[in-house]
Amino acid sequence: MKLAARVGRIAPSPTLAMTATAKAMAAQGLDVIDFSSGEPDFDTPEPVKAAAEAAIRAGFTKYTPSSGIDELRQAVIDKLRVEQGLRYEKSQILISCGAKHSLYNLAEALLEAGDELIIPTPYWVSYADQALLNDATPVLLPTHEAQGYAIDPEELQRRITPRTKAIIVNSPCNPTGAMYDRPTLEAIATLALRHRLLLISDEIYEKVVYGGATHVGIATLGPDVAAQTVIINGVSKAYAMTGWRIGYAAGPKELLTAMANIQSQSTSNPCSISQKAAVAALRLGALFTDAMVREFDRRRTAMVDRLNRIPGVTCRMPDGAFYAFPNIRGVLGRRGPDGPIETPHQLAQYLLQHAHVAVVPGEPFGSRDHVRLSYATGMETIQRGLDRIAAAFEKLTI
Template sequence: MKLAKRVSALTPSSTLAITAKAKELKAAGHDVIGLGAGEPDFNTPQHILEAAVTAMNDGQTKYTPAGGLAPLKEAVIEKFKRDQGLTYSPSEIIVCTGAKHALYTLFQVLLDEGDEVIIPTPYWVSYPEQVKLAEGTPVFVEGSENNEFKITPEQLEAAITAKTKAVIINSPSNPTGMIYTREELQALGEVCLKHDIFIVSDEIYEKLVYGQNEHVSIAQLSPALKEKTIIINGVSKSHSMTGWRIGYAAGDATVIKAMTNLASHSTSNPTSIAQYATIAAYNGTQEPVEMMRQAFEERLNVIHEKLINIPGFSCLKPQGAFYLFPNAIEAAKLTGFDTVDAWVEAILEEEKVALVPGSGFGSPENVRLSYATSLDLLEKAVERIHSFMTRHMK
């Protein structure tokens, strides 16, 4: 059967083989520690669950407007005022079926065939694929490990062509956990304004920031930058609501209207019950959000110290999100493997620890470890990796 070209052009996820193998080993009764999770290991806070139950009992189980419930848009607007000092109108907000759907819809309305989107590496795996699905062209710019995996204004300027439509900024980053400072964002923003390109600001991890670091939205820095920025966010990571599938985009009203029109012909609307739950998430207490953030920071501080003692590992300490992204190329070479991907496969086979190879994020020398799991399991995983290294080092 001949499938559409847009599907044939997609790059299969490099994590699929590892994930499938981990599930196979678990099903066979092996004690597998999975560190690939892209979601908090906490349940959704109780007051949010209760709001969903109330909504169901009140009969709020019907279609909603394609762009989201008016009370939810107002809750999102209040969140922007509270957290970033940003002002939006309802016409500048669309609620989607997850932040991923918001990104997908944005690229569909923003890009024509051949339009270029600049994507810093390492990148979240879906960015280039979504650009390709919109018939755009991903243009990769390396965020050097020496620069905390972040790109510079000079690199951005050099990558811009007459076909450039947008640049993606993901801060805090998946997979690196790094955060752009206010000054770094200002410098990148000036380049974007000079060349009149859109800024797609993925801020899904904004609530998970550690130490003295701060999250700054590039849209905060000036009215001109706000005008050119489309913010993508949601409650999946901040409120442990990954399965509820509620995200949103905020920005130019013309872009948001086009996204809403497209959504009306695809998803019809986000799930009504999940929308009511999200109203409670934003309007209710934020104490569970902070408790979760503190738990992640504690895990990070413990596990990072242990990780950098593994032979062949080097690892910048993340500033946000819940991932570690160590460079493991020396670890692979020390144990006789040509690639990190092969090393990751061997770790899973022998030690039953599932890591995510960095090749899927455009960084083949690295691996991604999620610390969205218990500290006990994290420590066991590091012990197993250390044992593997000790046994195989040449």
């Protein structure tokens, strides 16, 4: 069978693949410590589960409008108004099957052959592949660990061409945990306005920030910026609802209408029950999320401190999200039982096979010097897993 050429441009999500491998090994009875999964280990809040149960009991189990129920779209509007001072109409809101689905709808509606999408690196693994699936070209904008992964406006300017269609802004960032400050966002917005580029603001980790930091959404910089921004968000990370699959987009009416039309021909509506649960989540307030983030903060400090005590490893303290992104350049080049370990991918395979620890290699994120570890798991698991990693590295020979 001859498949479409676009299939050959991409690979399966490496984070999901590593998580699946770790679970398969655990199902075989192996004691695998999984640092690969990008989801909170907390349970969904009880009021959210109660709202879902009430929806089931009330028979709210049929099709809904493909763009989402009015109640949820209004809850998103209210959230953006109260928290960011932004004002949208319901025609500017699209509810989808997770933030990833929102991003894919956007890529389908916006990108075509010859277009370019600027993506700061390191980057979340699906940005580039979604561009490739829609015949566009990902243009990578390197950021550097030594500068806190800040975007250099001059480097950004050099990558803008007449074919540039949009710029990704992911703050806090997966995988680095870095956040962009207001001056950086203002510089990005200035260039976007000058060149009439769309800003894609992925804010899925906006609630998971530390040390008194405040998330700044780029659309809040002014009405002219908001008019050229699509906000992508969802309930997965802030409310421990990854499996409920509810994300949303907010932005220019013409673009959101096109995205809604695409969704109507692909998935139709998101799950009716999950939509009712998402309403409850957005109305819940900060009580649940704040407690979860406090625990993440405790784990963040423990993981990064321990990583920095492992010879050959350095790790920047993340400002947000729930990932450590240690630099393992000092370990690469050593020899393991299967031969030299030259790449993050080879190192991740070594840790999985010989230490039974799952981490995600840096290559799919755009780095050949890092691996990603999630600290959205228990403290005891973190301690055991890092002890295994330290012991596994000690066994490598120069």
